[in-house]
Amino acid sequence: MNKSKPSLVQRSAAFFAVIFGMLTIGAGAAHAGDRREEAIDLVRDASETVNYFAKDSAFSAMWSLADDAKAIVIIPEKLRAGFIIGGAAGDAVMLSRNEDGSWSQPTFFAIGSLSFGLQIGGEASEVVLLVMTDEGKDSLLTSSVKLGGDITLAAGPIGAGAKAQTTDVLAFSRSRGLYGGLSLEGALLKSRRKWNKAYYNADVSAAEIVIKGEVYNPRSAQLQTAVWHLANRNAPATMAPVILSPETDTGQQGPGEQTRLGAPLAGSNTNDNVEYEDDAIWGEPINREESDK
Structure with missing residues (x-):
């Protein structure tokens, strides 16, 4: 009995699955012991991404919106590539605004999606998501959330002011490379609890980090500085909040020592060695938008 040949889409999907599986296994074996250093590098890269967005006037619409943001998600590098079938993946950190106006320690995420249709080229993007509602933050x-599905999503900065009151998340990005359309609709954000554990030396959830404040790492200060200045652009640096480290300290700073958020650092950077912990994030479709011609 003759069997029908698999379609181009099916063959392409299988090809991507095999290649991605090989890359994931190899990366896991090579970098399992370096998860803490990767988390530290991601926090550093995230602070540089925020500093870039805070200085580039092309993102001026973002500045006033950041004043009202409940939380912020930073993706220092989100990679996309494909022909007919494409994928996108990256690592992310999230910080939540505290009641006193300061910002929490970061929690870690992986972001990924899979898209179908005509698409040619490759792209690397730096992305900042402003979470404008408590529902979006919650x-x-x-453990995982689909952008544009579980929470509403709109692109910025064009028209961002009009959408800020009705949209859970506003997305801002800068890209390098050529791609036939860019959309985060359908992308899945998945918590990276192993990275949280490596960074804080404690098995904690995202909520225990950003809401309850149960852990502390002094290496987060630069990122907290950058986010505070983005959300308080008109405030002098001397008004930056003082961070009081809890007794559950990492050992790099004495319990009870104070760390004042300083001025943001200039420059931007991306990490060319992004690793992905959760294969399942590639299983979600992404709704693509055609680029303006």
């Missing part, structure tokens, strides 16, 4: 604190 959803992000679950």
